[in-house]
Amino acid sequence: MLQQTDERQRIDVARTSRSSALSRFQTVFSCDFRYNAKRPFYWIWFLLMLWNAWLMSMGIWLIRSIDTAVGTEKSFVNSEFQIAFVFALMPGLMLGLFMAIGAGTPLIRDAQQKVNDIFNTTSLQPREYVWGKFLGAMASSMVVIVLFLLTLVLLNEVVPNPVSADIHGPFHLRNYVLPAFVFILPMMFFVSGVCFAISEFTRKAFLVYLFPVALLLFIMGFLRAWFPVDASPGFTRFMQFVDPTGFRWLKQTWLIVDRGVAFYNTQNIVYDSGFLLSRLCYVFFGLANVEISRRHYEKKHVRIPDQHLKHESGFAGRDESRPYKLKILVNPLPDMLRTETGTFSQILNVMRLELKEMASQPWLFAFIAMIAIVLVAPDRTGEGPLHLINIYASGPVATSAMFPLSIMICFLILFTNTESLYRETQTGFGSIIYSTPIRTFALLAGKGFANLFVAVFAMLVSFLAAAFMILASKEAPLEFRPFIQIWVYLMFPTFIFWTALVLAAFSLTKSRMSTYGVALAFFFFTGWGIVNSKLNWVTNWALVNTVTWSDFGSFDIDWSAFLLNRILYVAMGISLFVLAVNRFPRRSKDRNQRGRVESHPRLFVALKPAFFIGLPVLLAFSLWLKLEQGFQGSATRNAEKDYWRKNVATFINVPLPYLTRIDLDMRLQPATRSFQMQGSYEMINRLEKPLYRVPLTGVGRWRNLKWSVNGKPYKPENRSGMFVFVPEPPLQSHQTMTIGFSYDGVMLPGISRNGGYLDLGELRRDLPAGTALTGRNPWFVPVLGFVGTIGVDDQNRYEPPDPGPHFYEGITDAGIDRSLLQTRIQLDVPEEYFATSMGVLKSERVSNGRRILLWESDYPVRVFNVVAGKWVSKKGQSSVVYYNPRHSYNIDTMLLGLDSARKYYSQWFGPYVWKDLRMNEFPAYATYARGNPTNIFFSEGIGFLTKSLDQRAQFGLSAFGVTAHESAHQWWGHMLAPGEGPGGIVLAEGMANFATFCLTEQVEGDLFRQSIAKQIEAYYGENRAVSSERPLAQTTWFRPGDETVIYDKGGWVFWMMRNLLGRDQMYAGLTAFIKKWHLGPDHPVLEDFVKDMKPYAAEAQAYDEFVKQWFFEVKMPEYRYVEKPLKIQNGNLWEVKTVIRNVGNASMPVDVAATSGNRYEKNEKYREARTEVTILPGEQRSVLLRCNFEPSRIVVDPDIQVFQLQRNAATFRFP
């Protein structure tokens, strides 16, 4: 009995103990949870998430840039894929800091409030305490996320916005729950657990905040952006595993190759077990960090261990005060007196101490070094336009690093400023310092300046990192000017503004956490503005995406906008600082209304801030006015809209004459962006019917405009920029007329909307940096007919008309540049410039500081241009390049490209009909090129600053390739003008890519061609829009995804056609094709092309099948290994066996090879054994290869000859 009683007592004690433990845990948990519920920080987070839910429900976040405004199938915002896409990005980009602060501060707060000593002398166990704190914070974060989810469901399913009703599909709970569990939850546990551990081990709030920022850097700079084409499956898998967001897995498994809107709308994500296991690992890792924290707390903070400290000299562990002896002090105090110190001196005192404090924090330096390394040091060039990768030059580096560096330094300023202000409260020093004579202004200014000094230090370190990389790369010289202009003049005012904002937020909220909440909310809204292109010169406080670097001159267009913007934000910084000083909680305010003590009259109090707000408001208003009056402002937009509204119905398909000759006299003033024009157009009516009206578009707001018809003054009807000429008598069939004009013009008047890359359509730049203008530009010269791109935006953009089947029968006009004309263009430019145009240079003279050049076409052209710059030139065998004297990197390569093009394209496509071939460099305000006849122009950001052939051999296009592409347009685009209608443009752009393949193969070798082809193929796979993609022959370059079809798929299809026909037959066919269609008036489209090329095919049936599949259907092969390939050694021979399946929907004969060595490495011996197979869609084939070497890989299509999806999946590496 006694034993039973004892046992029962033991059990009762145990139960009581457990229930007490649970009770204690619950106490800690619920205390923190309730506390968090009242904190503004969590409410700010919640409100941001609410807004995010609304954005999601409106379809602001989309997997793809599918044009949901036009009648394509639309992505459902509530599909599992769509939600998963956002949920994978959201934690890293938006939630990391919130989660870190939520989980990383409870322990620090308790330590600061000195409650642990009391806790540790109660029954509370470390396990209960630590887990209670962590789970309390996690629960609070979970509540925010759950409320967000509920709101999202509400907005998507219960009360969807009627405006966006058609982007909401059927409701499935799984679509919300699974992505939340798979993507958000593991990230929450991971970030929260790690930050919790950091807070326990270091008790430094700063380090807690650094972790999510470092994670953000890692995600933005690496995980989200770097998807190497040639990565092995093992490496790919590894990278997916180290991505805590899960985004890489989602993108590479499901998104990188577009599967179509219908797929994403209706299918569920299949999560592979490996991925799910990795997500679980992140959860466990987070929890493991908490458990480790618990052990550390138990070891270090419950009962502080004896550390056997070495005692300092004279200190034996006790206070060594001497026994007191009473003595009469004649002078109890030393001689001293108080004087009034100047404000500057006070600021310096505070600054010195703050800097000393910062210098004692090694993690600050580590963070700065991390910023420098991650943002600046790696290859910052990345892949740019036309798949090019540029050299590591100072200007582009300084520009590309500007935004991420600004954001990182702003984070740094946020942390250091806030913690510096909070330190007074945290240490209790505030009571003392606030009662000294130091002015509040000096106190805040000292802290602010000290933190700005940190920003300067961070910039300096980043500059050193960039300088080191530039010098080490030996690609371009190090220049200080870009860094000074961009990082000092432009970035520094951002930091002034931001510092003041943080000070003001702290002064107003009086809370560290609320300051972080306010700042993060500000970041979030800025990010939203960036993503949705809502920023402009007035609101763009960090100058995001405003700078486009050009060695010709970066600030020609918007220098006044930059200046006003920077002054505006410095002024706002001053205003915010005044607000911070006025509202700083140095002296606790009395909140009672009755008997309130007022030190100043109400009017003065009200007017004082108004005085400081006035200047920023005035500046903002001035900037806004300038913006609205500029070439992207509302005045221009309204005028262009007027043009469209008045003329689209009347003139869109009106019959037009053809130009036969243009005669222009231009005087250019690049310094003022102005020009004077005098010229004439001769035109002929080639129609059988008379023409009663001849419309010319001119929207350049020209001054002193005068017209003439056949030499006589004429005043046409002006319909908002459409000038309508009514010839008397009407222009009869085959009759000519001449329209003359003279006017003064300004290109790009005023300022842009937000700087940066100006997507203006056709080139129109007349700047001190350089001039690039074309005859398609109605701001520059009158353009015949209605220009359908003026006045068109997202609201009124429409698909090109569907001409229906057989549209190409009969006479098909050219798609663009319908006239074949002669040109005479005289250019008058400042002496330091050189200017080019079409044809040959007839004369050149210099007088009175002006250079006058006369250019005349030696053979008809279809478009004209004018390009000018402060150049030097270099001649090749039959070509010349005009370029910035600092950009000599690739000139020889470009000359090689030009000369090779002339030689080989003439052999393959027909003789080059003009005498000269030139290439001109223009400033990088636009990043494209134009292969206009005889006078090609390239942006400096393409080709001129591209990495050299040797450096980029394995990575695709080089300057040679781009030159080859643009040179090909002499034939494909000008000698052969594609017809108007679907697929026509493929004959220009697709053919130019094909020509590039051929020329690269010819001059550089097939390995380089393979490299380009792979890159283009991967780009197509990633950027195609399956749901809206049309066959090549029906593509019009309107829908998202059309561009890669035209360029990349087009080039590839012609290449495969060459393989089918044979090289010589293909070239013979192409030469004949151009010869047939060269002079018009009928112009070909793809239907004509495939018909004309058929006689050159050896087998008509094979040709027809090929044409049907690649020109008239949307099909792609895709290969997978059904069985893991095996290699078996048999004596000296090796056998490789596998089964390959075609999971695509197209079929092509394709080689399969067992290989060893890397054919792209010069020092490696490459060997292979191959066979050819043709696998129909959905079928599989066994493959057996025998080789006399041990193979390391098995590759489908080792020579990169067959266009396919997911090529990497068709390569197997033997372990």
Place this chain on the structure above:
Amino acid sequence: MLAVQNLVKVYPGGIAALQGVNLQIGNGMFGLLGPNGAGKTTFMKILAGLLEPTAGQVIFNDTNIVENPQHIWAHLGYLPQDFGFYPHLTGEEMLLYLLKLKGVQSENGLIKLASELLERVNLTFAAKRKVKDYSAGMRQRLGIAQAIAGKPPLIVVDEPTSGLDPEERLRFYHLLSELSQERTVILSTHIVEDVAVLCPRFAVIFQGRVVSETTPTLAISELNGSLYEGIVDREHLAKFVRDYFVTQTILYEGRNRTRIHLKDAPAPAGFHPVKPTLEDAYFIITRHAATN
């Protein structure tokens, strides 16, 4: 001269920390005595310009510092009740920083001055040690050193002897008494002995009101002949407390040694008259205030 006129402070929630305090404080030491929660720290913070009152004025050198707190900061040495320093700085560095902030200058230089000030508070041995390694008493002494820096005409010390051992407290008494010869020193404390030793004049604050303003001598003399002490058994103590004005009762060797205040009434049996102390006066004043 410091003149406090009708000072009121009501915290959110209706907590009236000060309910109309009027004081005239001249040169010398002035004590503010009161129990915890009486409003002493609130009063001190208002004097230090760190807290805005709900109503009232504080005139210092003809300036109302309620409206112009920056005026007092230039003439103030303040030792708060609850304060701290930057833990990573040494004591000397911390003091130097504050000397600079206060605009203190010395012919021999600030470093020498800092050294002398630290010597005054017996912290020379720890001058180069980081503040985070200081004991509570050492931090208090450092706080005293910064409060007296620059010889401010007004020194406000709030509970200054908490954390000090008897020797240090004695040293501090000596220092403060010397300082008060030429300036106004306001000492707030709940330790009666501090006032008894240091303050020629003092006020008792109770529940936000000044219930007495007097001198220690006067306060004691008023109790002459009215204070008695005796032993009361434990079982009779409760009734005894009801029947008489008990000022103190201490359990000593199992029996309660009790002091009572009697005016114009015979003492109970076993009680004999004793010399009153300031502590008795304080208890009587506060008990009367509580009753009223």
